[in-house]
Amino acid sequence: MPISRRTVLAAGAGAAATLALPREASAGTAVGFTLDAVTLDGGEQVVAITLDTRRLGPIDPAGLTTSTFSVHAKATSPLPLAPGEQILSEYDLDRPVTAARLDHRGNIVLELSHAEGQVGGGTLGYLTGRGRNVRLDLVYTITQNAPLARRHGGPVRISRFTQGRLVNPEVDAFSYHTSGSGMKYRLFAADRRKRPLIVWLHGGGEGASLPDDYYDNETTLRANRGALGFATGAGQRIFGGAHVVAPQSTSYWLADGPHFAPRIQEIVRDVVRRHDVDRRRVYVAGCSNGGYMSLEMTNVYRDTYAASVPVCGVVTSVLTDAELAAVRTPTWLVASRDDDTVDPGANTVHAHDLIPGSRMTLYDNVVRNGYQFPGHWSWIYVARNDPSINGTHIWQWMAQQRR
Structure with a gap:
């Protein structure tokens, strides 16, 4: 016979037992959720x-099971x-x-399909015009397709899901700051x-993008692993613990490097003052626009940096041959x-030929875990x-340099 929610069953001679089947709990069962993110090499x-x-x-x-819940995502x-x-x-x-x-x-943790280059799941969009x-x-949007079984009590359906914050432990380890000149930056502080x-x-x-009043102090850590790599356990062990600071430009470093240089230097001085920084071990690295800017910093502030790592940086038309030849900071390009974005011959190779004692690594392409990225992305x-x-990796080389 069909079993109702309350059924009387025979339980021996003339005795009766009542079996109460659990009711589904649902009314007022609201649950919040977080979006758990990871900064992959591609973002x-x-x-x-x-x-x-x-x-x-x-x-x-x-x-x-994987079908207990369905997940829909919209990004605009x-x-x-x-x-x-x-x-x-x-x-x-x-x-x-x-x-x-x-x-x-x-x-409950729902793991989602993701991979380098996979559409859907990214947290950043690129505005082509800007x-x-x-x-x-x-x-x-989360949809529950089946009730949840509990060890104690009846099954439960969730009546409402409320989206919470984006959680990325590596990004969240960097605190927000604004310098006296108004430049924003993120800081990973060691002990x-x-x-x-x-x-x-x-x-x-x-x-x-200041015309839009968009200055988020976010994308520097979400677009790639440039700053994050140095804050990993492996990076911290190699440097013996290190503060990592990531300033965010109000436009492009290339737009006016000499204007931005003192503002970056102000942030460096502020971090040095507020934290117990070894002044003989201050390093600068950057990619593309930032590759140029790292060279600009060692050109202008020749007594600050113990090493410089310009990655796929622009040199042509922004730094003269005389300025490059005058760089005395140990440099690894x-x-x-x-x-096909920044010509490596006219920029990286040219800078290497002029900067005394500089090192250089030229890859044929950019491939990580079998996935090929655009050639410009050598910061990966x-x-x-x-x-x-000669067996010495770039972080170990940096860590060995002293001013």
């Missing part, structure tokens, strides 16, 4: 969702587009759930013992031969401590 992606289900009671993990530009302008990487699609599990707090990465407006300082200068796409190799000469 930040949302790789999982964490549902705050702790207060629902112990969830039975055996009842969780935070800024209105100019006529004819496009924003790359907008999306409106379902995100496949690849795993469903409980974390150590009892929250040459800027901007943080996309993300709206995630209070005397530590070196690494200055990371971003590429052209990570600056502000990096680029890829297939860079520096962020992973890949360049090496």
Whole structure:
């Protein structure tokens, strides 16, 4: 016979037992969730969702499957587009759930399909007309397809899902700051013992867009792993602990390097003053626009930096041969031969030929874990401590330099 929610069963001679089948709990069961992100070599992606289900009671993990929940994601530009302008990487699609599990707090974690170059999941969009990465407006919609089994009590359906913040532990480890001149920067602070300082200068796409009043102090850490690499456990071990600072330009470093140089130097002085920085071990590195700017800093402030790592940097028309020849800071240049954005011969090789004692690593292309990136993205190799000469990798070389 069909079993109702309350059924009387025979339980021996003349006795009766009542079996109460659990009712589904749903009314008023609202749950918040976070978007869990990771900055991949090609930029930040949302790789999982964490549902705050702790207060629902112990969830039975055996009842969780990849079809228990469905996830839809929509990403749109935070800024209105100019006529004819496009924003790359907008999306409106379902995100496949690849795993469903409980974390150590009892929250449900939905792992999402993601990969380098995969459409959907990215947190940044590129405005073609302005040459800027901007943080996309993300709206995630979760649908529960089956009730959740609990170890104690009946099954439960969630009545409402509320989206919370974007969580990226590596990015969140950098605090927000603004210098006296108004330049924003992010800072990873090591412990209070005397530590070196690494200055990371971003590429052209990570600056502000002040005509739109867009100055987010975000994209420098979400667009690539340039600054993040030095703050990893591996980077910190090599440098013996290091502060890492990432200023954000109000436009392009290339637009007016001599104007930006003292503003960057102001940030360096401020960090040195507020933290116990080893002044003999201040390093500067940067990619593309930032590759130029790292050379500009060692050209203008010749007594500050112990080493410089310009990656796929612009040299032609912004630094004279005499200025390059006058650089005395130990310098290691990096680029890829297939860079079709900044000609490596006219820039990286040319700078290497002029800077006394400089080192250079030229790759044929930019490939990481089997995925080929644009040739301009050679900063990926520096962020992973890949360049090496005679068995010495670039981070170890930097860490050895003293002013």
